[in-house]
Amino acid sequence: MNEYIRVCDVEKYYGNASHVTKAVDRVSFSVDRGEFVGVMGASGSGKTTLLNLLATIDQVTSGHIFYENTDITMLKEDGLSEFRKGNLGFVFQEYNLLDILTLEENIVLALTVQGEKKKEIRKKCREIMELLEIDGIRDQYPYQVSGGQKQRCACARAMVNRPKLLLADEPTGALDSHSAQTLLETFGKLNREIGATILMVTHDAFSASYCSRILFLKDGRIFHELVRGDKSRKAFLQEVLDVLSLTGGEMSDAG
Numbered sequence: 001m002n003e004y005i006r007v008c009d010v011e012k013y014y015g016n017a018s019h020v021t022k023a024v025d026r027v028s029f030s031v032d033r034g035e036f037v038g039v040m041g042a043s044g045s046g047k048t049t050l051l052n053l054l055a056t057i058d059q060v061t062s063g064h065i066f067y068e069n070t071d072i073t074m075l076k077e078d079g080l081s082e083f084r085k086g087n088l089g090f091v092f093q094e095y096n097l098l099d100i101l102t103l104e105e106n107i108v109l110a111l112t113v114q115g116e117k118k119k120e121i122r123k124k125c126r127e128i129m130e131l132l133e134i135d136g137i138r139d140q141y142p143y144q145v146s147g148g149q150k151q152r153c154a155c156a157r158a159m160v161n162r163p164k165l166l167l168a169d170e171p172t173g174a175l176d177s178h179s180a181q182t183l184l185e186t187f188g189k190l191n192r193e194i195g196a197t198i199l200m201v202t203h204d205a206f207s208a209s210y211c212s213r214i215l216f217l218k219d220g221r222i223f224h225e226l227v228r229g230d231k232s233r234k235a236f237l238q239e240v241l242d243v244l245s246l247t248g249g250e251m252s253d254a255g
Helices: 049-056 077-087 102-111 117-133 147-159 177-193 233-247
Strands: 003-016 019-032 036-040 062-067 089-091 165-169 197-202 213-218 221-227
Touching: 003 049, 003 197, 019 049, 019 197, 019 221, 036 049, 036 177, 049 165, 049 197, 077 089, 089 147, 102 117, 102 147, 117 147, 117 177, 147 177, 165 177, 177 197, 213 233, 221 233
Parallel strands: 036 197, 036 213, 089 165, 165 197
Antiparallel strands: 003 019, 003 062, 213 221
16 A cells, blocks of 8 residues: 555634634644545534545645645646546435436536446446445435435545545435445455545444544544454454444443
């Protein structure tokens, strides 16, 4: 593995001189290419703010974020837009699918806006749908399928361009436990089979146990880190729960 992302002394403040909220407080870490990293923390810990900074949706107050040799904190809006398009894929709690389009058309749309040839678009779309096991429902509309299938479609849409990084914000938040497990296994498959680098924000220990490494945030700072290594997912889950029990946070332990 080699280093892909480097976060250096990043701070993010909100508010004005009379009332300042420090959402991210001098955070530094790196992510290797092909890693599946989780970021955990209670509400208000800064985890979503950190994701938004990595996603170029928000800007740092100070510090730097490097993707390979590109310092995204120095890019202007046009440069950020190009960077997002070429490097990042997003999966959120809400599926953000268009109900007037079939699942396949929702995925195709992500490629059409990039001006790809029709034949190439169809090929890429079929490949990702087969990988995520939704090829059999490609002609159905979002309102005709389950929440888990919708989220896998959103995942396929995010990955169809083979972005260098998949950013997931509470992706299992709206799913039942079976659908959540299926989606997490999907992330694992993307990570193993096509080498996707994934950074997932979650408050849920069950979800986090699928990661290869977890960063724990509290009051905007990283206070602990767990590496799965060769441990079983069950053993890793217990480690995650042990850390959470020390924080007294409101994070759940069910999927």
